Amino acid sequence: MVTVQRAIEMLGVPTVLITVEPEESAQARPPRALCPRGFVAGHSLGRAGDEALQKWIVMDALSLLREPARPGEVVRRDYT
Amino acid sequence: MEKPLELSRYCVPFTPFVKPLEESLVCLVTTAAVRARNDAPFNVEGDNTWRRIEGSLSAKDLTYDDAHYDHACVDRDLNCVFPIDRLASLAREGRIAGATSEHFSMGFSQALRELRETTVPQLARAAAAARPDAVLLTGG
Numbered sequence: 001m002v003t004v005q006r007a008i009e010m011l012g013v014p015t016v017l018i019t020v021e022p023e024e025s026a027q028a029r030p031p032r033a034l035c036p037r038g039f040v041a042g043h044s045l046g047r048a049g050d051e052a053l054q055k056w057i058v059m060d061a062l063s064l065l066r067e068p069a070r071p072g073e074v075v076r077r078d079y080t
Numbered sequence: 081m082e083k084p085l086e087l088s089r090y091c092v093p094f095t096p097f098v099k100p101l102e103e104s105l106v107c108l109v110t111t112a113a114v115r116a117r118n119d120a121p122f123n124v125e126g127d128n129t130w131r132r133i134e135g136s137l138s139a140k141d142l143t144y145d146d147a148h149y150d151h152a153c154v155d156r157d158l159n160c161v162f163p164i165d166r167l168a169s170l171a172r173e174g175r176i177a178g179a180t181s182e183h184f185s186m187g188f189s190q191a192l193r194e195l196r197e198t199t200v201p202q203l204a205r206a207a208a209a210a211r212p213d214a215v216l217l218t219g220g
Contacts, residue, residue, distance in 0.1 A: 001111045001219045003196065004186070006093050007204035008109070008215050014097035015215040029092045041220040042150035045166075048157035054166045058216065059175065062101055065214055071092035 002028035016061045020044050022074040029072040034061045037076050046079060053079060099213050107180040107212035108133075109203070112154075112161040112220040113146045113187035121145045122187035128194050130186040130203045135179040139165045148188050149220030161218055180210040 002025055005015045009031045019025040020043070022035040036057050039046060046053040057079060064075060087093065113122045115131045122129070122145040133142065139158040153160035164183065171178040184207050189195055207215055 001217060004109060004111070004200050004203060005215075005217050006087075007200050008207050008217075009093040009095050010087070011204055011208040012095050013208050013212055013215055014095045015217060017217040017219075019219060021219070029089060031092055031094050040150060041148075042161065043153045044161050044218050044220070045159060045163055048153045048160055051159075051166065051169065054159050054163055055170060058163050058166050058170065061216060062104075062106065062176070062214065065097035066101065069094060069096075071094050 001025070002030045002033075005030050014065055016064050018044050018057065018061050019074060022076060026072070026074045030074065031071055032064045033074040034064055035074050035076045037078050038080070097214060101176055102174060103177050104213035105177050105180050105211070106167055107207055107210050107215045108162060108164060108167065108183040108218065109207055109215055110162050110183075110185050110218045111187070112144060112149070112185070112218060114142055114144045114158065114162045114185045117141060117143050124148075124188065126189050126191060127187040128189045128191050128199045130184060130199060130206075132206070133164075133183040133185055135181045135183060137164065138168070145187060146220060161220055163216075163218070177213075180212045182206075182210045184210075
C-alpha cells in the first residue's frame with residue numbers, strides 16, 4: 001500500500017494513507033499516514049453505517065495534508 | 081552505463097499540498113480489491129491487475145473480492161474500506177470540492193516483483209492522470 005502511495009507522491013500528487021497496520025506502514029515510510037487506533041483490517045474507517053465516524057476519519061486524514069510535514073511517520077489517533 | 085538512481089527506502093517522497101481542502105478534488109486508491117459490480121472479479125488467491133471505479137458510483141454499485149480481511153463491516157457498508165459515499169457527502173457539505181471522475185483499486189498479490197515493476201507504476205500513473213489535488217489511500 002505504501003509502495004503505491006510513494007509512487008503517486010513521486011508523480012507530484014500529495015497523498016495520505018489510512019492504515020490499520022501502523023508498524024508495517026511506518027517501515028515502508030509513507031509520505032503521510034493516519035492510524036485510527038484499535039481498528040482492524042476490514043474496519044479501517046470504523047463501524048458499518050457510522051457515517052459520522054467515517055467522515056471524521058476521512059477529514060482527519062485529509063487534514064494531515066495541511067499540517068506540518070512528518071514524512072515517514074504514522075500519526076495515531078483515538079476515535080472512541 | 082551506470083544504472084539510473086533509485087529512491088532509497090529511507091527517503092520519503094513528499095509533494096506539498098497547497099490548495100484549501102474546500103477547493104480540492106480527492107481520488108481514492110485502495111488495496112481492498114473493491115470494484116464495480118459489473119467489472120471483472122479479482123482473483124482472491126493473487127491478482128496483479130487493477131480496476132478503475134467511476135467517481136459517480138456509490139457504495140451500493142460496488143463489491144469486493146477478498147479472502148484476507150474481516151468482512152463483517154464491508155458486507156454491510158463498503159465505506160468501511162472505501163469511503164466513496166462519505167466523499168460525496170463531504171462534497172455536498174462543501175468541505176471538499178468533490179471526487180475525481182475515477183478512483184482506483186487493486187487486490188491481493190504476492191508477486192512482488194511484478195507489482196513493483198508493472199502494477200504499481202501503471203496504477204500510480206493512472207491515478208495522477210485523473211488530476212486529483214490529493215489521493216486518499218486505504219487498505220483492507
